[in-house]
Amino acid sequence: MTHHFGVLIPSTNTTVEIEYSRLLPPTLQVHVGRLGKGDNTPFSPSRPEDVAYQAKLLGTAKVEVVCLAQTSASLFDDAYDATTTQQMTAGAGVPSLTSAQAIGQAVQALGVRRIALVSPYSQEVIGRAQQYFESRYGCEVVAMEGFGATDSYAISGISAEHATAAFRRIDRPEIEALVVPGGNFPTLRCIADWEQQFQKPVITTNQAALWAMMGVMRVTTPLPGVGRLLAQMPG
Structure with a gap:
C-alpha cells in the first residue's frame, strides 16, 4: 500500500524534497507546498495565509497527514504549534504537526x-x-x-x-x-x-518529521540506513 503525506516548507528550502524523494521507498510518497515569509527577519514564521492555502491544496491530494517543516517557526511563540496545527488540519482535513x-x-x-x-x-x-x-x-x-x-x-x-x-x-x-x-x-x-x-x-528535523508522520499513518515498517529512530520505529 502506498501512503501519501504532505509537507509544508519555506519557499527557500531546497533540501526536504530532495531528501524525501531520493531516500524513501516508493510506498511513501511526499507532496510539498511552499510558503512565503511572514516578514524580512531571518527565520521568521511563514505567512499564515500561505499555510492555510497550501494545506488546503495538499488535502486535495488526499494526503494522510501534513507536517510543517520549519522548526525555527515554533521557537518564538508559545502558541505557534497549537495555532498552526489547527490551521493545517482545518485546511487539509487530516492530522497535522510541526517539525519541532x-x-x-x-x-x-x-x-x-x-x-x-x-x-x-x-x-x-x-x-x-x-x-x-x-x-x-x-x-x-x-x-x-x-x-x-x-x-x-x-x-x-x-x-x-x-x-x-x-x-x-x-x-x-x-x-x-x-x-x-x-x-x-x-x-x-x-x-x-x-x-x-x-x-x-x-x-x-526531516528524520523526526518523517517518523512522526509515519506514526500518524500507522506505518510501522522500519526504514534502515537513516538512524535508530526510523530503524526501530519506537512510540
Whole structure:
C-alpha cells in the first residue's frame, strides 16, 4: 500500500524534497507546498495565509497527514504549534504537526532526556530551541553549538562535516542523544554514520518529521540506513 503525506516548507528550502524523494521507498510518497515569509527577519514564521492555502491544496491530494517543516517557526511563540496545527488540519482535513513537535516527540519515544543541540542556527535561535525542548518536552540540554547561519540559503550550503566536528567538540558521556534541528540542513544520509561514530541516537528535523508522520499513518515498517529512530520505529 502506498501512503501519501504532505509537507509544508519555506519557499527557500531546497533540501526536504530532495531528501524525501531520493531516500524513501516508493510506498511513501511526499507532496510539498511552499510558503512565503511572514516578514524580512531571518527565520521568521511563514505567512499564515500561505499555510492555510497550501494545506488546503495538499488535502486535495488526499494526503494522510501534513507536517510543517520549519522548526525555527515554533521557537518564538508559545502558541505557534497549537495555532498552526489547527490551521493545517482545518485546511487539509487530516492530522497535522510541526517539525519541532516531531523532534520533541522523538526524543521522548527514544527514552532519552539529556541531549546536545547542534544546529546551523544562530546562537539566539539555538538558545530558543534549548528553551523550547526543555520547557515542552522535559529535555535537559547538556551542550549546544550553532553555526551562525544567517538565513535558509546559508543553511543549505553547510556541509555535514560541520556537524561531525561539532559533535566531537561537545560530546560527553552524559549526553544521551544528539539533536540537529534545521529542515534545510542535509542530514539524512549522514545519520547512520554519526550514530556509529558516536554510539548514541541522532535526531534531525526531516528524520523526526518523517517518523512522526509515519506514526500518524500507522506505518510501522522500519526504514534502515537513516538512524535508530526510523530503524526501530519506537512510540
